[in-house]
Amino acid sequence: MPEPTWTADDVKAFVAEHEIRFIRFWFTDILGQLKSFSINVAELDDAFEAGMGFDGSSITGFNAIEESDMIAMPDPSTFAVLPWRPEEQGWGGCSAT
Numbered sequence: 821m822p823e824p825t826w827t828a829d830d831v832k833a834f835v836a837e838h839e840i841r842f843i844r845f846w847f848t849d850i851l852g853q854l855k856s857f858s859i860n861v862a863e864l865d866d867a868f869e870a871g872m873g874f875d876g877s878s879i880t881g882f883n884a885i886e887e888s889d890m891i892a893m894p895d896p897s898t899f900a901v902l903p904w905r906p907e908e909q910g911w912g913g914c915s916a917t
Contacts, residue, residue, distance in 0.1 A: 826899040828868040835861055844902065845872065845892050849879045867894050
């Protein structure tokens with residue numbers, strides 16, 4: 821059976837229902853190294869609407885300090901719940917483009 825395709829609304833509903841508190845954005849740098857940053861659930865609506873800013877100068881191969889402001893756009897179809905403290909809810913993640 822194929823995996824379900826998540827929409828932004830699906831992700832937000834799931835996060836609320838399961839009391840997930842943090843969302844981690846995962847992406848790779850120009851060398852293919854995995855990078856990530858987290859947002860709290862209160863920022864999720866804004867993230868899906870306009871993306872989340874981050875400092876691209878801190879990522880190898882991205883931008884120089886003068887042009888370092890970057891936006892990560894979450895891809896809701898990649899949402900997955902990450903295991904975290906089995907006795908507590910807490911983390912979900914999306915790939916970012």
